Amino acid sequence: QVQLVESGGGLVQAGGSLRLSCATSGLTFRNYDMAWFRQAPGKERDFLAAITWSGDSTDYVGSVKGRFTISRDNARNTVYLQMNSLKPEDTAVYYCAATVDARLGTSYSSYRTSYKYWGQGTQVIVFS
Numbered sequence: 430q431v432q433l434v435e436s437g438g439g440l441v442q443a444g445g446s447l448r449l450s451c452a453t454s455g456l457t458f459r460n461y462d463m464a465w466f467r468q469a470p471g472k473e474r475d476f477l478a479a480i481t482w483s484g485d486s487t488d489y490v491g492s493v494k495g496r497f498t499i500s501r502d503n504a505r506n507t508v509y510l511q512m513n514s515l516k517p518e519d520t521a522v523y524y525c526a527a528t529v530d531a532r533l534g535t536s537y538s539s540y541r542t543s544y545k546y547w548g549q550g551t552q553v554i555v556f557s
Contacts, residue, residue: 431455438551451525458506462531467521476539
């Protein structure tokens, strides 16, 4: 059974850093493109970043580019989101997602409906 499990969330002061992890099982990880989304209270789930199966290409939403970095370790079946210079507006539940072909370089990779598998999310709270 396919499982995606996020971890690494918590309470962080503004300006600080946090590294989220998404451990996967039940799928051939190297065959999947991966992504991170987040959902703030009362808001829709929005795209943050995506990475190809090999890690050779990434997509980012403009609001996090330069602060957040998506990466993956295919030997550990895990995708990461390094978050630096955190702001209160980054407060949200963060989700990882997987699909065979996210079509990076197009808007398709930013659509929630493009992804087949989802984790349950991890809470990030940034205070000032």
